[in-house]
Amino acid sequence: MERIAIDVGGTHIKGGIIDAHLTLKDKVKIETPNNIDEKITDAVFELVARYIEKHQLTRPQIGISTAGVVDEEEGHIVYTGPTIPNFNGTNFKTLLSPLSDDVHVYNDVNAALLGELSLYDYDAQNIFCLTLGTGIGGAFYHRDTGLYNGARNRANEIGYLLYRPTDETTYELRGSVRALKQRMQAQHFEYDDDVIKLFELAIDERDLKAQEILNAWSEDVAEGIAQIQILYDPELILIGGGISSQGERLLRYISPKIAHYLPPEYGHARIQTMQTQNDAALYGAVAQFH
Structure with a gap:
């Protein structure tokens, strides 16, 4: 099974496809929009939609790692400091619901630690x-x-x-x-x-x-x-x-x-x-x- 992984940082948004053997494929990196003139949510939705079309996936499992204080159960951003403006309240589960019913959202450091422990x-x-x-x-x-x-x-x-x-x-x-x-x-x-x-x-x-x-x-x-x-x-x-x-x-x-x-x-x-x-x-x- 192929899953879509997205990592939203203050400087870059990264994405990739991770298969059942934990192989990372089709990795991309784009600049994080300033979230004023251009929205982070638009960039994430477009990136996920592109992966779905390119890899012919049907409502795939999607994992989001993101900067900020995250309510991981509800999938939304509770609080962010000055690094990303206008980010409070962003809900990735709601955003991606047209594309998937199975979305996990994590604080980026929680995700980094889980990733390390899944491999080592x-x-x-x-x-x-x-x-x-x-x-x-x-x-x-x-x-x-x-x-x-x-x-x-x-x-x-x-x-x-x-x-x-x-x-x-x-x-x-x-x-x-x-x-x-x-x-x-x-x-x-x-x-x-x-x-x-x-x-x-x-x-x-x-x-x-x-x-x-x-x-x-x-x-x-x-x-x-x-x-x-x-x-x-x-x-x-x-x-x-x-x-x-x-x-x-x-x-x-x-x-x-x-x-x-x-x-x-x-x-x-x-x-x-x-x-x-x-x-x-x-x-x-x-x-x-x-």
């Missing part, structure tokens, strides 16, 4: 997933009870942690990949906001500017991870988002700094990058269909 086996009883992208999101999973969403579906919204009144910034406004790119541009990095180039040059001990940018940014990332450790005490913290493809290059900057924001000898969970990297949410969007 971890021995940890409880896992926190932290995604670094346009914003910062979180998800918490316990092997016995599954995902924890909180009383109002607002659990794990860690991007809003660590508000600093002096510059009116939150954790995600300092530690996201968008924030990293802004640092690069503010410091006139030679390759503008090319994050891959930044990591490549930082390996070279002579490129002090690349190292300086990554050191400053990773301090902000590590500060938030310390809060996660205190609040959840997980066995494993997984870092996702496109930047997770940097693997050990990323962890070497973040992991040693976490202890800076914890009491002496407090300790913290294992820190790893996600193996599915930027496709995790697509897999997770369809992971719990039967």
Whole structure:
């Protein structure tokens, strides 16, 4: 059986077909409309309709991963911060009802964690997933009870942690990949906001500017991870988002700094990058269909 998977992010909308063998096919990526002049709902409906026609599917199962606070049972967006305007109240089950009777909708970080767990086996009883992208999101999973969403579906919204009144910034406004790119541009990095180039040059001990940018940014990332450790005490913290493809290059900057924001000898969970990297949410969007 082929299922349609859609991942709505602040920068891009991705889509793909995932078959019974968990093979991702016909992957596409488009820019996320600004949701003012052009609507996200129109782009998602058109993308799904195109998949249905191209692959000759009849009312297929559709999984939606989306940024924002999501009522996963009702399929609508409860709340979004400033990253996507006019998104509150969007209902993907209603939107796609002309095309399918079986639509699952997940917060994007929940979907990313479900996707990772559908493809890879971890021995940890409880896992926190932290995604670094346009914003910062979180998800918490316990092997016995599954995902924890909180009383109002607002659990794990860690991007809003660590508000600093002096510059009116939150954790995600300092530690996201968008924030990293802004640092690069503010410091006139030679390759503008090319994050891959930044990591490549930082390996070279002579490129002090690349190292300086990554050191400053990773301090902000590590500060938030310390809060996660205190609040959840997980066995494993997984870092996702496109930047997770940097693997050990990323962890070497973040992991040693976490202890800076914890009491002496407090300790913290294992820190790893996600193996599915930027496709995790697509897999997770369809992971719990039967």
